[in-house]
Amino acid sequence: MALERVYLKKGFAELVDALLDEIASGRGGRLALTDANEGSVVRTLAEAFARELAVCYEQLDAVYRNAYLDSAAGAALDNVVALLGMERQRGGHLEGTATFSRGQPAPEDIHIPLGTLVAGRDVPLFATTANAVLDKGSRQVVVGVRAVEPGGETVKAGALASLPRPIAGIDEVSNPGYLVLRQREETDEELRARARRLVRSSNTGTVAALEEAARGLGIREVQVIENPEGRPGEVEVVLGDRDINADLLTEVRNRLENVRPAGIVLHCGPATPILVQVTATLTLNARPSEREQAEIQKRLGSVLAGYFGSLKVGEAVREAKIRALLLGDDAVVGCERSGQRPLLEPFVSKAEGTPESIAFRALMASGDILARPGERLFLDPKTLPLRLSLESPLEDLWIDTHLSLSGAPTGNDFEARVMGAIKDIFDKAARSATAETPARIHYAGLHEAIARLIVNIRIVRLRITVTHTRDGLVEELDSEDGEATIGPREQAIPRKPRLRIEGGDG
Structure with missing residues (x-):
C-alpha cells in the first residue's frame, strides 16, 4: 500500500524550472535574470543548486520510508522491528509446505495471507511464508511454511492439522511431507508478517485471543462462552477435541491465563459428552444372508460414526438427517421407529460409569436432540450399541x-x-x-x-x-x-x- 506523503517531494527538473522562474520574476526588488539558455551562468548555477537539493529530497524520502514497517527494508527493517523486541531469524528453522484444502470446489477465491499460523499436536507453531490464493473451483493449494521459533527436530508428514485463526472456506490443513531444518535467512516480507502477528497477539483479553491461544497448541475446535448460564464476569473455554490428556489441558490453561482479561474468572475444560443411542427398524430391499446383514450393519455404523464425528460443540442432531443417512444405503428401503422407543435418545455417564437418559430435557417432540453450549453429541457403540433391526421386505x-x-x-x-x-x-x-x-x-x-x-x-x-x-x-x-x-x-x-x-x- 502506498504511503500517504506528508511533504511535497520535487525532482531535479522540477527544481530547475522553479528556480529559473523565481530568478526571472524579479520579485522582492531583485534584478530579473532571464538568460536561461543552456550553458548560461544563470542556468548553470540553478542546475548545480537543484542537484544538491534533489539529492537532499531523496535522502529525506529514504529516512521517511525506513521509519515504517511496510516500507523499511534490510537493516532499516531490523531497526524498526527492534522496537518490538524482535530480531531477524538468521536460519536454522524448520521449513516445508502445507496444503490448505476443502471438501467441495471453492465458490470464490479464498485468500491465505502471509504469516497465517498453522499448528499441530506436540509440534512447533508454523507460519506461511507467502501470500496464497485457493482459486475458484479448486479444492486445495500448497503454501510454504516456516517454524516461528528456531531449532527443533524434523516434523513428520501430517503432523500439522489446525489453524489457530480459522480461515472461512478452508476445511483442513496438513503438511504432505516432512518439515526439516533449513539455513535460509528470514526475508523482509516474512519479518514484516511476523512483526504484524506480534502486534495482533499483543491484543489480549478478547475472544479471538483466547481461541488463538488454545488453537496454537493444536486444538482444532475451541468454543468461548461468555457469561455461561447467565453468570456475569465468567468466561468458559470449551475444548471440542476428544483426545485431550491432562498435560495438554494444563498447558492450554497456562496459555489462556496469559491472555485472560483482567477481573474475569476463566474456566477451561473438554466438552461435556452426550451419548446418543440410535434405535430403528430398517426394511431391506431383499432377504440378505447373515453375512450380508453383518456387512449392512457395519456400513451403517461407519456412516453414523462419520456424521457424529463431524459434529461441533453445541450442534444439534436432527432425526430427519439420521433417517436420510440410514436410507442412503442401497440395501435399505424403509426406516421406522422400533415400537415406542425414539429413533434418537441422549444419555450422560453417571459417576459409576452407567449411562442415564436425559431425554426429558434434550429430546424434542420432533425427535431432534438439542445440545447445550459446551456439550457435544457423539456415538459410543461400546457403551450404547446401535439398535438397528434389519427386516426383510414385505x-x-x-x-x-x-x-x-x-x-x-x-x-x-x-x-x-x-x-x-x-x-x-x-x-x-x-x-x-x-x-x-x-x-x-x-x-x-x-x-x-x-x-x-x-x-x-x-x-x-x-x-x-x-x-x-x-x-x-x-x-x-x-x-x-x-x-x-x-x-x-x-x-x-x-x-x-x-x-x-x-x-x-x-
Missing part, C-alpha cells in the same frame, strides 16, 4: 373373496367395506405374528366380520382364497375348520369381492 398376501348372498345389500360401498373388514383382520394378525409363531386366521372370524356389514341378508356361501407370494402357497377358507397362516412380514391385499345374489331368504 411380502404380498393376495385375498380373493367369493360371496353368495340371499339378497342384494344396500349401499354402493358394500364391496369396499368387505375389503376393508378383511384387511383389518389380516393386518391385526400380522402385527401379532413372529417369525417363530405365525398368526392364524379362522374362517369363523371372517364370516362373522362380513355378516356384521349386512342386515336381513343371509350369507349363503363364503369362500376366501389366500395366496402367499413368497412361496406360492394357496389356502382355501370355505368351511368352519378352514384357517390361513400369516407371517410378520406379509401385507394383505384384498381384491374386489365376487358377489352372487340368490333369490329369497332361503
Whole structure:
C-alpha cells in the first residue's frame, strides 16, 4: 500500500524550472535574470543548486520510508522491528509446505495471507511464508511454511492439522511431507508478517485471543462462552477435541491465563459428552444372508460414526438427517421407529460409569436432540450399541373373496367395506405374528366380520382364497375348520369381492 506523503517531494527538473522562474520574476526588488539558455551562468548555477537539493529530497524520502514497517527494508527493517523486541531469524528453522484444502470446489477465491499460523499436536507453531490464493473451483493449494521459533527436530508428514485463526472456506490443513531444518535467512516480507502477528497477539483479553491461544497448541475446535448460564464476569473455554490428556489441558490453561482479561474468572475444560443411542427398524430391499446383514450393519455404523464425528460443540442432531443417512444405503428401503422407543435418545455417564437418559430435557417432540453450549453429541457403540433391526421386505398376501348372498345389500360401498373388514383382520394378525409363531386366521372370524356389514341378508356361501407370494402357497377358507397362516412380514391385499345374489331368504 502506498504511503500517504506528508511533504511535497520535487525532482531535479522540477527544481530547475522553479528556480529559473523565481530568478526571472524579479520579485522582492531583485534584478530579473532571464538568460536561461543552456550553458548560461544563470542556468548553470540553478542546475548545480537543484542537484544538491534533489539529492537532499531523496535522502529525506529514504529516512521517511525506513521509519515504517511496510516500507523499511534490510537493516532499516531490523531497526524498526527492534522496537518490538524482535530480531531477524538468521536460519536454522524448520521449513516445508502445507496444503490448505476443502471438501467441495471453492465458490470464490479464498485468500491465505502471509504469516497465517498453522499448528499441530506436540509440534512447533508454523507460519506461511507467502501470500496464497485457493482459486475458484479448486479444492486445495500448497503454501510454504516456516517454524516461528528456531531449532527443533524434523516434523513428520501430517503432523500439522489446525489453524489457530480459522480461515472461512478452508476445511483442513496438513503438511504432505516432512518439515526439516533449513539455513535460509528470514526475508523482509516474512519479518514484516511476523512483526504484524506480534502486534495482533499483543491484543489480549478478547475472544479471538483466547481461541488463538488454545488453537496454537493444536486444538482444532475451541468454543468461548461468555457469561455461561447467565453468570456475569465468567468466561468458559470449551475444548471440542476428544483426545485431550491432562498435560495438554494444563498447558492450554497456562496459555489462556496469559491472555485472560483482567477481573474475569476463566474456566477451561473438554466438552461435556452426550451419548446418543440410535434405535430403528430398517426394511431391506431383499432377504440378505447373515453375512450380508453383518456387512449392512457395519456400513451403517461407519456412516453414523462419520456424521457424529463431524459434529461441533453445541450442534444439534436432527432425526430427519439420521433417517436420510440410514436410507442412503442401497440395501435399505424403509426406516421406522422400533415400537415406542425414539429413533434418537441422549444419555450422560453417571459417576459409576452407567449411562442415564436425559431425554426429558434434550429430546424434542420432533425427535431432534438439542445440545447445550459446551456439550457435544457423539456415538459410543461400546457403551450404547446401535439398535438397528434389519427386516426383510414385505411380502404380498393376495385375498380373493367369493360371496353368495340371499339378497342384494344396500349401499354402493358394500364391496369396499368387505375389503376393508378383511384387511383389518389380516393386518391385526400380522402385527401379532413372529417369525417363530405365525398368526392364524379362522374362517369363523371372517364370516362373522362380513355378516356384521349386512342386515336381513343371509350369507349363503363364503369362500376366501389366500395366496402367499413368497412361496406360492394357496389356502382355501370355505368351511368352519378352514384357517390361513400369516407371517410378520406379509401385507394383505384384498381384491374386489365376487358377489352372487340368490333369490329369497332361503
